[in-house]
Amino acid sequence: MTAHPxxxxxxxxxxxxxxxxERWKIRRHLSHCEHCERHFSVFRASTVELKRLGATETxxxxxxxxxxxxxxxxxxxxxxxxxDAARCIDKKRSPRGLLLKFAAAAGMASLFVLGWATHVPAExxxxxxxxxxxxxxxxxxxxxxxxxxxxxPDGIVVGxxxxxxxxxHPPTAVVSASGAAGVEARYxxxxxxxxxxxxxxx
Amino acid sequence: xxMGSKFLAGVVLALTLGANSPAMTDTDPNSVPRxxxxxxxxxxxxxxxxxAMGSSTAKIRGTSMLLxxxxxxxxxxxxxxxxxxxxxxxxxxxxxxxxxxxxxxSLTVQPGDTFPVRLDMEILRPISAGRTxxxxxxxxxxxxALFSDLTAYGPDQLHSRHTLVVYQLEARRExxxxxxxxxxxEWAKLRDELNFGLPDASPRSLGLEFIHxxxxxxxxxxxxxxxPVVFSGAPVQPIGGGAEVVGNEVRGPFVELRRMSxxxxxxxxxxxxxxxDHDREFxxxxxxxxxxxxxxxxxxxxxxxxxxxxNGTGQPMMIGxxxxxxxxVEFSDGKVWIPSRADIDEATSDPVLRHELANSPEQQRxxxxxxxxxxxxxxxELKRTN
Numbered sequence: 286m287t288a289h290p291x292x293x294x295x296x297x298x299x300x301x302x303x304x305x306x307e308r309w310k311i312r313r314h315l316s317h318c319e320h321c322e323r324h325f326s327v328f329r330a331s332t333v334e335l336k337r338l339g340a341t342e343t344x345x346x347x348x349x350x351x352x353x354x355x356x357x358x359x360x361x362x363x364x365x366x367x368x369d370a371a372r373c374i375d376k377k378r379s380p381r382g383l384l385l386k387f388a389a390a391a392g393m394a395s396l397f398v399l400g401w402a403t404h405v406p407a408e409x410x411x412x413x414x415x416x417x418x419x420x421x422x423x424x425x426x427x428x429x430x431x432x433x434x435x436x437x438p439d440g441i442v443v444g445x446x447x448x449x450x451x452x453x454h455p456p457t458a459v460v461s462a463s464g465a466a467g468v469e470a471r472y473x474x475x476x477x478x479x480x481x482x483x484x485x486x487x
Numbered sequence: 488x489x490m491g492s493k494f495l496a497g498v499v500l501a502l503t504l505g506a507n508s509p510a511m512t513d514t515d516p517n518s519v520p521r522x523x524x525x526x527x528x529x530x531x532x533x534x535x536x537x538x539a540m541g542s543s544t545a546k547i548r549g550t551s552m553l554l555x556x557x558x559x560x561x562x563x564x565x566x567x568x569x570x571x572x573x574x575x576x577x578x579x580x581x582x583x584x585x586x587x588x589x590x591x592x593s594l595t596v597q598p599g600d601t602f603p604v605r606l607d608m609e610i611l612r613p614i615s616a617g618r619t620x621x622x623x624x625x626x627x628x629x630x631x632a633l634f635s636d637l638t639a640y641g642p643d644q645l646h647s648r649h650t651l652v653v654y655q656l657e658a659r660r661e662x663x664x665x666x667x668x669x670x671x672x673e674w675a676k677l678r679d680e681l682n683f684g685l686p687d688a689s690p691r692s693l694g695l696e697f698i699h700x701x702x703x704x705x706x707x708x709x710x711x712x713x714x715p716v717v718f719s720g721a722p723v724q725p726i727g728g729g730a731e732v733v734g735n736e737v738r739g740p741f742v743e744l745r746r747m748s749x750x751x752x753x754x755x756x757x758x759x760x761x762x763x764d765h766d767r768e769f770x771x772x773x774x775x776x777x778x779x780x781x782x783x784x785x786x787x788x789x790x791x792x793x794x795x796x797x798n799g800t801g802q803p804m805m806i807g808x809x810x811x812x813x814x815x816v817e818f819s820d821g822k823v824w825i826p827s828r829a830d831i832d833e834a835t836s837d838p839v840l841r842h843e844l845a846n847s848p849e850q851q852r853x854x855x856x857x858x859x860x861x862x863x864x865x866x867x868e869l870k871r872t873n
Contacts, residue, residue, distance in 0.1 A: 436696075437694070451608060479593050
């Protein structure tokens with residue numbers, strides 16, 4: 286090798302990061318070139334110093350990790366700072382974003398109202414709103430509070446939700462109102478006999 | 488968990504009914520369980536022969552107890568006349584809000600013969616209600632027994648004598664009409680009459696909710712006019728009427744009636760036919776009206792009740808039109824008029840409406856016999872009952 290090796294090659298040689306052939310060439314050049322030998326000595330001294338400083342720094346960090354109370358205080362502090370920062374960001378959020386969200390919600394609501402108006406019969410809407418009013422507004426003074434009398438698929442029920450009497454009938458029974466306060470079901474039973482069950486409210 | 492609930496139900500039932508309640512098994516009438524008590528007078532023309540409680544159970548449901556009764560019993564005609572119909576009162580003494588009845592029309596039970604009756608019901612009562620001193624949870628008693636000569640026996644607390652007479656007259660009308668079709672070999676007409684609705688595999692079912700009392704004023708409805716169905720031979724005819732309809736709810740129906748006969752009248756029973764928004768017709772019900780003794784030419788019948796209609800699945804049934812007809816009239820001498828077949832045929836040319844007007848318990852029973860046993864079975868049944 287006639288030309289001097291570059292500083293990068295000398296640094297890589299010092300850290301043993303060169304291939305075997307390149308390393309042999311550098312070692313051979315340094316054995317007879319005083320200039321490069323001095324340059325390389327500076328690199329080697331710097332590397333040793335760096336390793337010593339690195340070891341010292343690592344030990345200091347480990348000691349810090351071992352101090353759990355201090356670490357806990359730091360973590361809590363970081364969380365508090367993070368939350369405060371998030372609140373600051375919320376307060377500073379742009380009005381445009383809020384406007385977009387409001388517009389999206391209004392659009393969805395309009396779509397729901399439009400769908401309801403075109404698909405749900407008016408009578409059912411009226412009944413549902415009345416039920417909501419009844420549920421959240423309380424019963425009115427003149428509203429009926431007497432016993433329930435109604436037919437269900439397999440019987441006629443009279444009473445209240447926790448106390449009632451049901452006379453059962455097959456689902457194929459013909460159901461109709463009976464008299465001024467009664468419901469009846471008529472069917473042919475398995476013996477071929479017609480049976481009529483009536484339930485009356487008091 | 489299931490066993491625990493069952494055990495708890497048993498314990499509560501034992502406490503409720505008393506420790507001396509016998510088990511629920513087939514038994515004779517002298518050892519009737521305290522679930523069910525039969526109250527037939529000593530001189531009753533029908534007496535209990537035997538009964539069984541079948542698969543009756545008691546279950547806990549929340550803070551209440553559910554008694555599921557499936558009783559079947561056999562009664563004997565111990566009187567001297569042929570029995571044509573029977574109504575029994577069914578009451579739960581603990582429950583003050585209502586009562587029920589079981590009616591067997593279209594009977595032909597000769598003296599000494601027996602016949603079966605079924606009673607399937609549920610009683611829901613709070614566990615905390617305990618025992619209130621009543622002899623049993625369900626009381627069954629005779630309300631009226633009707634004989635073939637149209638005389639009756641029984642306290643008639645439910646006014647069932649009149650209903651049984653109407654059923655019996657309708658049964659005679661149907662038997663006579665069908666026997667005539669058979670005699671004249673009018674097979675097509677017979678098929679139309681008794682096979683009506685057969686292609687419809689799932690029968691139309693109607694749901695009803697009866698509201699009797701002050702109504703909420705928060706919903707206002709539309710005024711509907713009631714179309715009268717006029718029978719030319721009727722001693723009383725409807726001439727018009729109206730009702731307030733709110734969706735599937737009919738409120739305060741009224742009908743104007745005009746007298747067509749000079750005979751004294753005691754009561755009129757009005758029938759209602761409801762057509763839904765899919766043009767299907769249902770007999771919505773019938774309302775008996777007691778008439779005053781004064782010979783007024785026309786009278787307005789009003790009812791403060793409200794009825795909510797739904798289909799079998801509970802979905803509200805929107806009301807399309809309302810019709811009213813006179814189902815029967817009782818004269819002051821106790822005789823009863825019902826429309827004849829000719830009256831019904833004259834009243835409308837609509838086959839669906841005609842079928843609804845003629846649809847009686849006996850027609851329902853004979854239609855089932857015809858579908859199961861054909862013309863031969865129907866002829867044998869008509870021979871037995873006519």
